[in-house]
Amino acid sequence: MPAFSKIALFCTVFGLTLAGAPAGYAHELETVKPVFQSAIPNIPGKNLVAVVVNYPPGGKSPPHRHAKSAFIYAYVLTGAIRSVVGTEPAKVYQAGESFHEEPGAHHRVSENASETQPASLLAVFIVDAEDQPLTVPDSNSDTR
Known part of the structure; x- marks a missing residue:
């Protein structure tokens, strides 16, 4: 992957983290590490992007949405992740469990x-290859 693409991916993926915590945010934010990006050769215009999200004890992400075209599969590697997507009830996923997000979903x-x-x-x-950024924090992120 060319250096420019790596820098662009890094900036896109870290957009949520670089946005900073909302006022009054008591816990540390997650860190996001890009691990893979590639065009999908048999689906023109689509990319496959993978990131590892690390949460410190008590860490969390501000409420957010992802790119409008993004279908997301999440697999818990270590520990336990509490997630609320859309109007679904809160669920805790343990290491080895997975969930997904439909395009346009609100990850509350x-x-x-x-x-x-x-x-x-x-x-x-x-x-979609042109759909950027991958993650956008809610404009009013301090709503939990």
Whole structure:
């Protein structure tokens, strides 16, 4: 992958983290590490992007949405992740469990379910190649 593409991917994926925590945000934010990006050769105009999201104890993401075309598969690697997508009830996913997000879904809660142990997940995006950024925090993120 050319250096420019790596820099663009890094900036896109870290957009949520670089946006900073909302006022009054008591917990640390997650860190996001890009691990893979490639065009999908048999689906013109689509990319496959994978990131690892690491949550410190008590860490969380502000409420957010993803790129409008993004279908997301999330697999919990370590610990336990509490998630609320759309109007679904809160659910805690343990290491080895997975969930998905439909395009346009509102990810209202994404957080480490533990105050003492770290947690991580692998998020795999199938997304239109031009659909950027991958993650956009809510304009009013301090609503939990």
